[in-house]
Amino acid sequence: MPDISSNKPYRIGRSRTGLGLFATKPIKKGTRIIRYFGRLLDCNKEKDDAVENKYLFHLTNRWTIDGSARENTARYINHSCRPNAESDVRPIKRRVYIRAIKNIAPGEEINYDYGTDYFKEYLKPIGCLCTACEKKRKKKRAEAKAEKQRLKAKAEKKARKATEKLAKEAEKQARKAREKAEQARKHAGRKPFNGAHWDGHGAFDVRAAGSGISPRASRGQRSERRVLA
Numbered sequence: 001m002p003d004i005s006s007n008k009p010y011r012i013g014r015s016r017t018g019l020g021l022f023a024t025k026p027i028k029k030g031t032r033i034i035r036y037f038g039r040l041l042d043c044n045k046e047k048d049d050a051v052e053n054k055y056l057f058h059l060t061n062r063w064t065i066d067g068s069a070r071e072n073t074a075r076y077i078n079h080s081c082r083p084n085a086e087s088d089v090r091p092i093k094r095r096v097y098i099r100a101i102k103n104i105a106p107g108e109e110i111n112y113d114y115g116t117d118y119f120k121e122y123l124k125p126i127g128c129l130c131t132a133c134e135k136k137r138k139k140k141r142a143e144a145k146a147e148k149q150r151l152k153a154k155a156e157k158k159a160r161k162a163t164e165k166l167a168k169e170a171e172k173q174a175r176k177a178r179e180k181a182e183q184a185r186k187h188a189g190r191k192p193f194n195g196a197h198w199d200g201h202g203a204f205d206v207r208a209a210g211s212g213i214s215p216r217a218s219r220g221q222r223s224e225r226r227v228l229a
C-alpha cells in the first residue's frame with residue numbers, strides 16, 4: 001500500500017453519494033494526501049483497451065491507471081466541481097497523487113475534480129451531486145420558488161384590483177341608480193306639492209293622503225306621504 005504514512009490523515013466514510021474519503025486530521029494546502037494507483041493499462045493492447053470501468057485514470061494517450069481495485073483507497077474520493085484537492089499527474093513516472101489545494105479540516109470530505117470527460121460521461125446525465133452543484137441547485141430552487149411566489153402575488157394583486165374595480169363600478173352604478181330614484185321621487189313629489197300651493201289645499205290634501213281615505217289622493221300625494229313618514 002502506497003499510503004503516505006501509517007498515520008493516515010483520512011478515513012473512508014459515508015458521504016451523500018455513497019462512500020467518500022474524509023479528513024481525520026488537518027491537511028495543509030499542498031500536501032500529497034494519497035496516491036491513486038492500480039494496474040497500468042496499455043491502450044495498444046486490445047485486452048487493456050477493452051477494460052471499462054469508472055476508475056480509469058488516463059495518464060497519457062497510451063497509459064491508463066485502472067484504479068478499480070479495492071486497495072486503491074483514493075478511488076473513494078468523490079468528484080467535486082469546487083474541490084479541496086487535485087490530481088497531481090506524473091505521466092513519466094506513471095503515477096498520480098491527490099494533493100490538497102486548500103487547507104482541509106478534520107471531518108471534511110476530500111474531493112477533486114474528475115475532469116470534463118468524466119463529468120460529461122458519468123455525472124452530467126444523472127446530475128452532479130457535489131456540494132457546489134447541490135448548492136447551486138438549492139439556490140435555483142429557491143429562486144424558482146421566489147419567482148413563483150412573486151408571480152402568485154402579482155396575480156393576486158391583479159385579481160384584487162379587478163375585484164376592487166368591479167366593486168367600484170357596482171357602487172357607481174348603485175349610486176347612479178339611487179340618484180336617479182331620488183331624482184324621480186323629487187320630480188314626482190314636486191307636482192302635487194306645487195299643485196297644493198296653486199290650489200290652496202295642499203295641507204288638507206297631504207293629510208288626507210296620509211289617512212288613506214281621500215279619493216282625491218293622487219300618486220304624487222302618496223309619494224309625498226312616504227317622505228313625511
Ligand SMILES: [Zn+2]
Nearest residue numbers: 081128130133
Ligand atoms: Zn458538481
